Amino acid sequence: MSDLLERLRGRGWRMTAQRRVVAEVLDGDHVHLTADEVHARAVSRLPEISRATVYNTLGEMVTLGEVLEVATDGRAKRYDPNAHRPHQHLVCGRCGAIRDVHPGGDPLADLPDAERFGFTISNVEVTYRGRPSLLLSSGDRI
Amino acid sequence: MSDLLERLRGRGWRMTAQRRVVAEVLDGDHVHLTADEVHARAVSRLPEISRATVYNTLGEMVTLGEVLEVATDGRAKRYDPNAHRPHQHLVCGRCGAIRDVHPGGDPLADLPDAERFGFTISNVEVTYRGRPSLLLSSGDRI
DNA sequence: CACTTGACTTGGACAATGTCCAATGTAGGA
DNA sequence: TCCTACATTGGACATTGTCCAAGTCAAGTG
Structure with a gap:
Protein backbone atom coordinates (compact mmCIF):
# COMPACT_ATOMS: atom_id res chain seq x y z
CA MET A 1 0.00 0.00 0.00
CA PRO A 81 6.20 12.74 -3.55
CA ASN A 82 8.93 13.13 -0.94
CA ALA A 83 7.23 16.18 0.55
CA HIS A 84 7.69 15.44 4.23
CA ARG A 85 11.48 15.23 4.49
CA PRO A 86 13.36 18.41 3.63
CA HIS A 87 15.79 17.87 0.79
CA GLN A 88 17.31 19.52 -2.25
CA HIS A 89 18.03 18.27 -5.77
CA LEU A 90 21.04 17.22 -7.78
CA VAL A 91 20.39 17.36 -11.53
CA CYS A 92 22.48 15.42 -14.02
CA GLY A 93 23.68 17.77 -16.73
CA ARG A 94 23.96 14.89 -19.15
CA CYS A 95 20.63 13.15 -18.87
CA GLY A 96 18.49 15.41 -16.71
CA ALA A 97 17.95 12.77 -14.03
CA ILE A 98 17.26 14.12 -10.55
CA ARG A 99 18.40 12.78 -7.19
CA ASP A 100 17.39 13.99 -3.76
CA VAL A 101 20.32 15.29 -1.73
CA HIS A 102 20.70 16.55 1.84
CA PRO A 103 23.13 19.44 2.15
CA GLY A 104 24.19 20.76 5.53
CA GLY A 105 24.01 24.47 6.25
CA ASP A 106 20.98 26.70 6.31
CA PRO A 107 20.52 28.75 3.15
CA LEU A 108 17.75 30.75 4.80
CA ALA A 109 20.08 31.90 7.59
CA ASP A 110 22.59 32.81 4.89
CA LEU A 111 20.35 35.53 3.49
CA PRO A 112 20.90 38.71 5.54
CA ASP A 113 17.99 40.93 6.36
CA ALA A 114 19.32 43.63 4.09
CA GLU A 115 19.04 41.19 1.20
CA ARG A 116 15.41 40.29 1.90
CA PHE A 117 13.99 43.58 0.66
CA GLY A 118 11.06 43.47 3.04
CA PHE A 119 10.05 39.97 2.06
CA THR A 120 9.10 37.13 4.36
CA ILE A 121 10.84 34.09 2.92
CA SER A 122 8.65 31.00 2.91
CA ASN A 123 10.77 28.58 0.99
CA VAL A 124 14.30 28.02 -0.28
CA GLU A 125 15.20 25.68 -3.09
CA VAL A 126 18.76 24.64 -3.88
CA THR A 127 19.56 22.95 -7.16
CA TYR A 128 22.97 21.40 -7.73
CA ARG A 129 23.95 20.67 -11.31
CA GLY A 130 26.83 18.49 -12.37
CA ARG A 131 28.05 15.60 -14.41
CA PRO A 132 29.07 12.13 -13.45
CA SER A 133 32.80 11.84 -12.80
CA LEU A 134 34.82 9.57 -15.05
CA LEU A 135 34.25 6.42 -13.05
CA LEU A 136 30.65 6.20 -14.11
CA SER A 137 29.93 4.92 -17.58
CA SER A 138 27.33 6.31 -19.90
CA GLY A 139 24.51 3.91 -19.09
CA ASP A 140 24.61 4.49 -15.34
CA ARG A 141 21.68 5.97 -13.53
CA ILE A 142 21.83 8.15 -10.50
CA MET B 1 26.50 51.78 -24.88
CA PRO B 81 22.31 39.45 -18.22
CA ASN B 82 24.05 39.64 -14.84
CA ALA B 83 26.22 36.62 -15.65
CA HIS B 84 29.53 37.86 -14.31
CA ARG B 85 28.67 38.49 -10.67
CA PRO B 86 27.58 35.46 -8.67
CA HIS B 87 24.13 35.92 -7.21
CA GLN B 88 20.94 34.09 -6.38
CA HIS B 89 17.27 34.95 -6.84
CA LEU B 90 14.40 36.04 -4.67
CA VAL B 91 11.01 35.38 -6.30
CA CYS B 92 7.87 37.22 -5.23
CA GLY B 93 5.15 34.68 -4.53
CA ARG B 94 2.49 37.27 -5.30
CA CYS B 95 3.57 38.70 -8.62
CA GLY B 96 6.45 36.50 -9.79
CA ALA B 97 8.95 39.37 -9.89
CA ILE B 98 12.57 38.40 -9.42
CA ARG B 99 15.33 40.23 -7.58
CA ASP B 100 19.00 39.34 -7.45
CA VAL B 101 20.21 38.61 -3.92
CA HIS B 102 23.60 37.84 -2.43
CA PRO B 103 23.46 35.28 0.34
CA GLY B 104 26.48 34.51 2.48
CA GLY B 105 27.57 30.92 2.97
CA ASP B 106 28.72 28.44 0.37
CA PRO B 107 26.05 25.99 -0.68
CA LEU B 108 28.59 23.95 -2.61
CA ALA B 109 30.68 23.39 0.51
CA ASP B 110 27.47 22.38 2.28
CA LEU B 111 27.05 19.30 0.09
CA PRO B 112 29.15 16.49 1.57
CA ASP B 113 31.00 14.12 -0.72
CA ALA B 114 28.71 11.28 0.27
CA GLU B 115 25.80 13.30 -1.11
CA ARG B 116 27.42 13.95 -4.47
CA PHE B 117 26.97 10.44 -5.79
CA GLY B 118 30.08 10.58 -7.91
CA PHE B 119 29.09 13.83 -9.59
CA THR B 120 31.26 16.84 -10.21
CA ILE B 121 29.10 19.80 -9.31
CA SER B 122 29.42 22.65 -11.77
CA ASN B 123 26.75 24.97 -10.59
CA VAL B 124 24.46 25.70 -7.63
CA GLU B 125 21.29 27.72 -7.85
CA VAL B 126 19.44 28.97 -4.81
CA THR B 127 15.91 30.31 -5.16
CA TYR B 128 14.25 32.11 -2.27
CA ARG B 129 10.49 32.50 -2.43
CA GLY B 130 8.46 34.79 -0.27
CA ARG B 131 5.90 37.53 -0.02
CA PRO B 132 6.22 41.18 0.76
CA SER B 133 5.72 41.93 4.44
CA LEU B 134 2.81 44.16 5.44
CA LEU B 135 4.60 47.45 5.02
CA LEU B 136 4.61 47.18 1.26
CA SER B 137 1.41 47.95 -0.55
CA SER B 138 0.10 46.12 -3.53
CA GLY B 139 1.46 48.32 -6.26
CA ASP B 140 5.06 48.18 -5.01
CA ARG B 141 7.76 46.65 -7.14
CA ILE B 142 10.79 44.86 -5.85
C1' DC C 1 -30.01 -1.87 -0.96
C1' DA C 2 -31.53 1.98 -3.89
C1' DC C 3 -31.37 6.89 -4.29
C1' DT C 4 -29.41 11.28 -4.58
C1' DT C 5 -26.17 14.71 -5.11
C1' DG C 6 -22.11 17.07 -5.42
C1' DA C 7 -17.70 15.99 -6.73
C1' DC C 8 -14.90 13.69 -10.26
C1' DT C 9 -13.65 12.41 -15.02
C1' DT C 10 -13.50 12.91 -19.89
C1' DG C 11 -12.21 14.43 -24.64
C1' DG C 12 -11.29 17.93 -27.19
C1' DA C 13 -10.48 22.71 -28.05
C1' DC C 14 -7.45 26.17 -26.96
C1' DA C 15 -3.31 28.74 -25.01
C1' DA C 16 1.56 29.46 -24.06
C1' DT C 17 6.15 28.51 -25.00
C1' DG C 18 9.61 26.82 -27.78
C1' DT C 19 11.87 24.47 -32.09
C1' DC C 20 12.76 23.75 -36.87
C1' DC C 21 13.33 24.67 -41.73
C1' DA C 22 13.79 26.35 -46.51
C1' DA C 23 14.06 30.69 -48.62
C1' DT C 24 15.95 35.21 -48.41
C1' DG C 25 19.00 38.87 -46.79
C1' DT C 26 23.38 40.85 -45.28
C1' DA C 27 28.04 41.73 -42.55
C1' DG C 28 32.44 41.87 -43.22
C1' DG C 29 36.58 40.11 -45.45
C1' DA C 30 39.08 39.78 -50.07
C1' DT D 1 32.49 46.09 -55.07
C1' DC D 2 31.61 41.27 -54.72
C1' DC D 3 31.24 36.82 -52.37
C1' DT D 4 29.99 33.80 -49.21
C1' DA D 5 29.18 32.08 -44.92
C1' DC D 6 26.31 33.26 -41.53
C1' DA D 7 21.96 35.52 -39.85
C1' DT D 8 17.02 36.38 -40.33
C1' DT D 9 12.33 35.37 -41.46
C1' DG D 10 7.55 33.47 -41.26
C1' DG D 11 5.14 29.82 -40.63
C1' DA D 12 4.47 25.05 -39.54
C1' DC D 13 4.94 22.05 -35.91
C1' DA D 14 5.90 20.15 -31.06
C1' DT D 15 5.38 20.15 -26.15
C1' DT D 16 3.26 21.30 -22.04
C1' DG D 17 -0.53 22.88 -19.73
C1' DT D 18 -5.52 24.85 -19.03
C1' DC D 19 -10.43 25.01 -19.57
C1' DC D 20 -15.14 23.53 -20.18
C1' DA D 21 -19.68 21.25 -20.81
C1' DA D 22 -21.43 16.78 -20.52
C1' DG D 23 -21.42 12.41 -18.54
C1' DT D 24 -20.19 9.33 -14.49
C1' DC D 25 -19.64 7.80 -9.91
C1' DA D 26 -18.38 7.64 -4.60
C1' DA D 27 -20.31 7.73 -0.55
C1' DG D 28 -23.77 9.36 2.69
C1' DT D 29 -28.87 8.80 3.69
C1' DG D 30 -32.98 6.42 4.53
Missing part, protein backbone atom coordinates in the same frame (compact mmCIF):
# COMPACT_ATOMS: atom_id res chain seq x y z
CA SER A 2 1.17 3.41 -0.91
CA ASP A 3 2.17 5.79 1.86
CA LEU A 4 1.07 8.68 -0.26
CA LEU A 5 -2.33 7.11 -0.78
CA GLU A 6 -2.66 6.56 2.97
CA ARG A 7 -1.94 10.19 3.67
CA LEU A 8 -4.42 11.37 1.08
CA ARG A 9 -7.11 9.03 2.33
CA GLY A 10 -6.49 10.34 5.84
CA ARG A 11 -7.33 13.81 4.64
CA GLY A 12 -10.79 12.75 3.55
CA TRP A 13 -9.97 12.74 -0.11
CA ARG A 14 -12.73 11.18 -2.17
CA MET A 15 -11.14 8.04 -3.54
CA THR A 16 -11.48 7.07 -7.18
CA ALA A 17 -9.71 4.51 -9.34
CA GLN A 18 -7.92 7.34 -11.16
CA ARG A 19 -6.62 9.00 -8.02
CA ARG A 20 -5.50 5.70 -6.62
CA VAL A 21 -3.51 4.93 -9.75
CA VAL A 22 -1.84 8.36 -9.83
CA ALA A 23 -0.88 8.03 -6.16
CA GLU A 24 0.53 4.56 -6.76
CA VAL A 25 2.58 5.73 -9.72
CA LEU A 26 4.07 8.52 -7.62
CA ASP A 27 4.80 6.44 -4.56
CA GLY A 28 8.41 5.84 -3.58
CA ASP A 29 11.72 7.60 -3.09
CA HIS A 30 13.65 9.55 -5.69
CA VAL A 31 10.57 9.75 -7.91
CA HIS A 32 10.58 12.89 -10.09
CA LEU A 33 8.23 12.22 -12.98
CA THR A 34 6.73 14.72 -15.39
CA ALA A 35 2.95 14.89 -15.74
CA ASP A 36 3.13 13.04 -19.04
CA GLU A 37 5.31 10.33 -17.57
CA VAL A 38 2.80 9.93 -14.77
CA HIS A 39 0.06 9.73 -17.35
CA ALA A 40 1.88 7.08 -19.39
CA ARG A 41 2.40 4.90 -16.33
CA ALA A 42 -1.12 5.46 -15.12
CA VAL A 43 -2.52 4.43 -18.50
CA SER A 44 -0.73 1.11 -18.28
CA ARG A 45 -2.71 0.36 -15.12
CA LEU A 46 -5.97 2.07 -16.02
CA PRO A 47 -6.17 2.52 -19.79
CA GLU A 48 -9.03 4.99 -19.88
CA ILE A 49 -7.52 7.58 -17.53
CA SER A 50 -7.33 10.98 -19.20
CA ARG A 51 -4.55 13.53 -19.33
CA ALA A 52 -6.82 16.14 -17.76
CA THR A 53 -7.42 13.96 -14.73
CA VAL A 54 -3.70 13.38 -14.24
CA TYR A 55 -3.07 17.13 -14.36
CA ASN A 56 -5.99 17.79 -12.00
CA THR A 57 -4.90 15.13 -9.55
CA LEU A 58 -1.28 16.22 -9.49
CA GLY A 59 -2.39 19.79 -8.93
CA GLU A 60 -4.53 18.76 -5.99
CA MET A 61 -1.75 16.75 -4.43
CA VAL A 62 0.49 19.79 -4.69
CA THR A 63 -2.17 22.02 -3.13
CA LEU A 64 -2.56 19.55 -0.28
CA GLY A 65 1.18 19.68 0.26
CA GLU A 66 1.59 15.96 -0.29
CA VAL A 67 3.61 16.33 -3.50
CA LEU A 68 6.17 18.94 -4.50
CA GLU A 69 6.44 20.57 -7.89
CA VAL A 70 10.01 20.85 -9.14
CA ALA A 71 11.00 23.07 -12.07
CA THR A 72 14.63 22.19 -12.73
CA ASP A 73 14.74 23.11 -16.39
CA GLY A 74 12.45 25.20 -18.47
CA ARG A 75 10.68 22.08 -19.67
CA ALA A 76 7.95 20.08 -17.99
CA LYS A 77 7.48 20.35 -14.24
CA ARG A 78 8.34 17.26 -12.24
CA TYR A 79 6.40 15.87 -9.30
CA ASP A 80 8.17 14.74 -6.14
CA SER B 2 25.54 48.43 -23.54
CA ASP B 3 28.09 46.50 -21.49
CA LEU B 4 26.62 43.27 -22.73
CA LEU B 5 26.97 44.42 -26.31
CA GLU B 6 30.60 45.35 -25.67
CA ARG B 7 31.36 41.91 -24.31
CA LEU B 8 29.69 40.19 -27.24
CA ARG B 9 31.44 42.36 -29.76
CA GLY B 10 34.73 41.55 -28.06
CA ARG B 11 34.11 37.90 -28.71
CA GLY B 12 33.95 38.42 -32.45
CA TRP B 13 30.23 38.11 -32.64
CA ARG B 14 28.93 39.11 -36.04
CA MET B 15 26.92 42.24 -35.34
CA THR B 16 23.47 42.76 -36.81
CA ALA B 17 20.71 45.22 -36.05
CA GLN B 18 18.67 42.42 -34.47
CA ARG B 19 21.43 41.26 -32.15
CA ARG B 20 22.18 44.80 -31.12
CA VAL B 21 18.56 45.40 -30.19
CA VAL B 22 18.29 42.20 -28.18
CA ALA B 23 21.47 43.03 -26.30
CA GLU B 24 20.23 46.54 -25.58
CA VAL B 25 16.91 45.27 -24.28
CA LEU B 26 18.71 42.90 -21.92
CA ASP B 27 21.24 45.38 -20.66
CA GLY B 28 21.05 46.47 -17.05
CA ASP B 29 20.74 45.15 -13.52
CA HIS B 30 17.86 43.13 -12.15
CA VAL B 31 16.65 42.34 -15.65
CA HIS B 32 14.83 39.01 -15.83
CA LEU B 33 12.70 39.08 -18.95
CA THR B 34 11.02 36.18 -20.71
CA ALA B 35 11.77 35.58 -24.38
CA ASP B 36 8.42 37.04 -25.36
CA GLU B 37 8.99 40.10 -23.23
CA VAL B 38 12.35 40.58 -24.91
CA HIS B 39 10.65 40.20 -28.26
CA ALA B 40 7.98 42.76 -27.42
CA ARG B 41 10.57 45.34 -26.38
CA ALA B 42 12.78 44.54 -29.33
CA VAL B 43 9.87 45.03 -31.72
CA SER B 44 9.29 48.52 -30.38
CA ARG B 45 12.81 49.43 -31.50
CA LEU B 46 13.04 47.29 -34.63
CA PRO B 47 9.53 46.41 -35.78
CA GLU B 48 10.48 43.65 -38.20
CA ILE B 49 12.48 41.51 -35.78
CA SER B 50 11.09 38.00 -35.61
CA ARG B 51 10.39 35.76 -32.68
CA ALA B 52 12.74 33.12 -34.06
CA THR B 53 15.63 35.55 -34.08
CA VAL B 54 14.99 36.56 -30.50
CA TYR B 55 14.99 32.91 -29.44
CA ASN B 56 18.14 32.20 -31.48
CA THR B 57 19.95 35.23 -30.13
CA LEU B 58 19.07 34.54 -26.52
CA GLY B 59 20.20 30.96 -26.95
CA GLU B 60 23.55 32.08 -28.32
CA MET B 61 24.08 34.54 -25.50
CA VAL B 62 23.42 31.75 -23.04
CA THR B 63 25.85 29.45 -24.85
CA LEU B 64 28.49 32.16 -24.77
CA GLY B 65 27.96 32.48 -21.04
CA GLU B 66 27.00 36.15 -21.30
CA VAL B 67 23.41 35.63 -20.20
CA LEU B 68 21.92 33.20 -17.68
CA GLU B 69 18.75 31.23 -18.15
CA VAL B 70 16.55 31.18 -15.06
CA ALA B 71 13.65 28.77 -14.62
CA THR B 72 11.89 29.91 -11.47
CA ASP B 73 8.46 28.60 -12.25
CA GLY B 74 7.29 26.04 -14.72
CA ARG B 75 6.43 28.79 -17.17
CA ALA B 76 8.64 30.70 -19.55
CA LYS B 77 12.36 30.83 -18.92
CA ARG B 78 13.78 34.20 -17.99
CA TYR B 79 17.03 35.71 -19.19
CA ASP B 80 19.45 37.37 -16.79
